[in-house]
Amino acid sequence: MTAGIVVRDVHKSYGGVTEALAGVSFDAPDGALTSLIGPSGCGKTTLLKLIAGLLEPGAGEILVDGRPVAGPGRDRALVFQDFALLPWATVLRNVGYGLELRGVVRGEREAIAHRLIERVGLAGFEYRYPHELSGGMKQRVGLARALAVEAPILLMDEPFSQVDEQTRRKFQEDLRDLLSGERRTVLFVTHSIEEAVYLSDRIVLLSPRPGRVTDVIDTVHDRAMDPDRIRRDSAYIDTVDRIWHILRNYLT
Amino acid sequence: MTTFGLPWRALSLVAVLAAWEAAGRFGMSLSLPPFSEVVAALLRLADDGSLVAAIGETLRPVIVGTMLSLIVGVTLGLAMGLSRVTEAAFVGILICLDTAPMAALVPLIASIYGVGFAAKLAAVMLLAVPIVALNAYRGIHAVNPILLDMHRSFVGSRWRGIVTIMLPAASGMLAAGIRLGVAGAFVGAILAELLISTSGIGELIVFNRAIGKYAEMYAAIVAFVILAAGTLALLRMIERRMLPAERWAGAAVA
Numbered sequence: 001m002t003a004g005i006v007v008r009d010v011h012k013s014y015g016g017v018t019e020a021l022a023g024v025s026f027d028a029p030d031g032a033l034t035s036l037i038g039p040s041g042c043g044k045t046t047l048l049k050l051i052a053g054l055l056e057p058g059a060g061e062i063l064v065d066g067r068p069v070a071g072p073g074r075d076r077a078l079v080f081q082d083f084a085l086l087p088w089a090t091v092l093r094n095v096g097y098g099l100e101l102r103g104v105v106r107g108e109r110e111a112i113a114h115r116l117i118e119r120v121g122l123a124g125f126e127y128r129y130p131h132e133l134s135g136g137m138k139q140r141v142g143l144a145r146a147l148a149v150e151a152p153i154l155l156m157d158e159p160f161s162q163v164d165e166q167t168r169r170k171f172q173e174d175l176r177d178l179l180s181g182e183r184r185t186v187l188f189v190t191h192s193i194e195e196a197v198y199l200s201d202r203i204v205l206l207s208p209r210p211g212r213v214t215d216v217i218d219t220v221h222d223r224a225m226d227p228d229r230i231r232r233d234s235a236y237i238d239t240v241d242r243i244w245h246i247l248r249n250y251l252t
Numbered sequence: 253m254t255t256f257g258l259p260w261r262a263l264s265l266v267a268v269l270a271a272w273e274a275a276g277r278f279g280m281s282l283s284l285p286p287f288s289e290v291v292a293a294l295l296r297l298a299d300d301g302s303l304v305a306a307i308g309e310t311l312r313p314v315i316v317g318t319m320l321s322l323i324v325g326v327t328l329g330l331a332m333g334l335s336r337v338t339e340a341a342f343v344g345i346l347i348c349l350d351t352a353p354m355a356a357l358v359p360l361i362a363s364i365y366g367v368g369f370a371a372k373l374a375a376v377m378l379l380a381v382p383i384v385a386l387n388a389y390r391g392i393h394a395v396n397p398i399l400l401d402m403h404r405s406f407v408g409s410r411w412r413g414i415v416t417i418m419l420p421a422a423s424g425m426l427a428a429g430i431r432l433g434v435a436g437a438f439v440g441a442i443l444a445e446l447l448i449s450t451s452g453i454g455e456l457i458v459f460n461r462a463i464g465k466y467a468e469m470y471a472a473i474v475a476f477v478i479l480a481a482g483t484l485a486l487l488r489m490i491e492r493r494m495l496p497a498e499r500w501a502g503a504a505v506a
Contacts, residue, residue, distance in 0.1 A: 049401075052405050053405075054401055054404060054405060072404050072405050072406070072407050073407065074407055076405075077405070077406070078402070078405040078406075080398060080401075080402060082398050084396075084398045084399055084401065084402035086399065086416075086417070086420070088420050088421075097402075097406065098406040100416075101403070101406045101407060101408040101412065102406075102407070149406065
C-alpha cells in the first residue's frame with residue numbers, strides 16, 4: 001500500500017468536447033505538502049475535485065492511501081476557493097458542519113469547533129455570520145471546518161485567491177504553523193509561484209488545457225527556517241526562478 | 253427603505269385620493285362618486301353588518317384555499333426542484349397556468365364544481381398553486397452549487413442536504429412565493445364571486461353596481477383592497493422576523 005495520493009494517467013473531458021485533463025500522473029507523498037500549479041484553465045481545480053470524489057475521471061486511476069477513490073470520503077477534507085460557508089449559519093456552526101454531518105453530538109462538536117476557531121485566530125467571532133467577516137476571515141473558517149474533521153488528507157483549492165496580498169502572506173505563515181505539528185498529506189492548488197514554493201515540499205507543474213504534468217520539483221530550502229529568511233534564501237529564489245522559466249513558455 | 257419610503261408612499265396615496273375626490277365633485281361621471289361619499293358608504297356598510305358578513309364569506313375560501321395551495325404548491329415546487337421527472341411533468345403546465353387569462357378560465361370552473369364553495373376553492377387554487385410551486389422550484393434551482401459540493405465533500409447524504417442546505421437557501425424565494433400565492437388567492441376568490449357565484453364582497457360589488465349605488469360599490473372594492481393589502485403587509489412582517497434569508501441580505505455568496 002502506498003500512502004498519500006497517487007494519480008495515474010487521469011483523463012477528464014466535459015461534455016465529451018472540452019478536454020480538461022489529458023493523462024495526468026503524479027504522486028503526492030504521505031505527510032507532505034504538494035502544490036499543483038499551472039496557468040488558468042489547466043484543470044487544477046478539476047483535478048482536485050476528482051481527488052475529492054466530487055467528479056469522476058473519464059479514464060485513469062486515483063488512489064488515496066492505497067484505496068481507489070469512489071466518491072467523497074471521510075479520509076479527505078476540502079477547503080474551497082469561494083469559502084462555501086453557509087450564509088445563514090454562525091462561524092461556530094460552519095466550523096462544526098463536517099462534524100454535524102458525521103453525527104457528532106452538539107456539545108462535542110462545538111467544543112472541537114471552539115478549539116479550532118481559536119487555533120485559526122478567530123476567537124471572539126464564534127457567533128458572527130459569514131457576511132460580517134472579511135475574505136481572509138471567511139477562509140480561516142473554511143480551513144477550521146476542514147481541520148475539524150481530522151481527515152488525514154487535506155485538499156485546498158486556491159484557498160487564498162480571494163484574499164488580499166498582505167492577508168495572504170500572513171495566512172501562508174499561519175498555515176505553515178498550523179500544519180507543522182501534524183502529519184497530514186496536503187494537496188494545494190495555487191496559481192502563485194511564490195506561494196507554491198514557500199509552502200510546498202513538492203510542486204507539480206501543469207500545462208495549459210488539456211492539462212498534463214510537465215515537471216515535478218521537490219523544494220530544497222529548509223522549511224523550518226524563519227519565514228522572512230526563507231523568502232531571501234537562495235534555494236527558495238532559485239526554485240521560484242526555475243518554475244517561472246517553465247511557466248513563462250505558456251504565456252502568449 | 254421603510255424610513256424614507258413610508259412618508260412618500262402615504263403622500264402618493266393621499267394625492268390619488270384627492271384627485272379622486274376632485275373628479276367626483278367635478279362630476280366627471282355619474283358612476284364616480286367623490287371619495288368622501290365612498291368612505292361614508294363604507295361606514296354605512298360596516299354599520300349594518302353587511303360588510304362584516306361579506307368579508308367573512310370571502311375570507312373562508314381564501315383561507316382554506318391558501319392552506320391547500322401551500323401544501324400542494326410547496327410540495328410540487330420542491331419535487332420539481334429535486335427531481336427531473338417531476339420537473340419535466342409539471343413545469344410547462346404550471347407556467348401556462350401562471351400566465352393564462354384567469355378571468356376567462358374561472359367561469360369554466362362552474363361546469364365542473366358548480367357554483368358553491370368548491371368552485372371558489374378551485375378558483376383560489378388555480379391562481380395560487382402555480383405561483384407558490386414555481387417560486388419554490390426556482391428557489392431550489394437558485395441554491396449555490398458550491399454549497400452542495402461542500403456538503404457532498406463532507407460525505408453528507410442527499411436527504412440531509414435537502415434539509416440543511418436547500419431548504420434554508422430557498423427559504424427566501426419560498427416565502428416570497430407564499431406571499432404572492434396569498435395575493436393570488438384573494439384574486440381567485442373575488443373572481444369566483446364576480447363570475448360564478450355572487451356572494452361575499454363580490455356580491456356587494458355586483459349588486460350595488462346593478463342598482464346604481466356606486467358609492468357602495470366602490471366601498472366594497474376599497475374594503476377588499478384594504479383586506480388583501482393588509483394581509484400581505486402582515487405576511488411581509490412575519491417573513492422579516494422569521495427568515496434566515498433576511499439575516500444575510502446582500503450576501504449572496506459567503
